Amino acid sequence: MNLCLQPVRVRTGSEDAESQLVFADGLLVALLTHLSDEYGDEAGMWFLEVGFGSVDDPRCPKFTDLEEAQDWISRKLAASPAHGGAGGAP
Template sequence: MKITLKPVRIETGSPDEDGRLVFADDRLVAILVRLSDQHEAAGKWFLEAAFGPAETGDHPVFADLDAASTWLAARFDPAIR
């Protein structure tokens, strides 16, 4: 399972525009947004949207992109769980 991140600006209606499209083996599986200074968790990454096995109903916040990638990879690869 190869997780790749593509930088993108996201129109959120707030300063939280720094985003990443997350692909698992060339399939879009999630959208991450870096939280701005308006949030207590400023600088961390928020799971804005998730698709397929990544859609758990939760919208976790991750310390960094490595943590987000690991969490997402586990949703698609049972061997990582």
């Protein structure tokens, strides 16, 4: 699986406009938003604004950097039946 990030600015309704679209094998799987200074101790972290398919997570996790976010997304996708992970077809 190949993850690709594309920088994008998103109108989030707050100062958090810096974002990254995350594609897996050419398919959009997530939108990550960089948290601004208004988030205090969490400023600079990356937030799962939205995930699609197996990357959807109601807990909306936060990550210290984009590498951690990509690792998490890769694990979620690998566990998905659609990507041949646990529970997928042989």
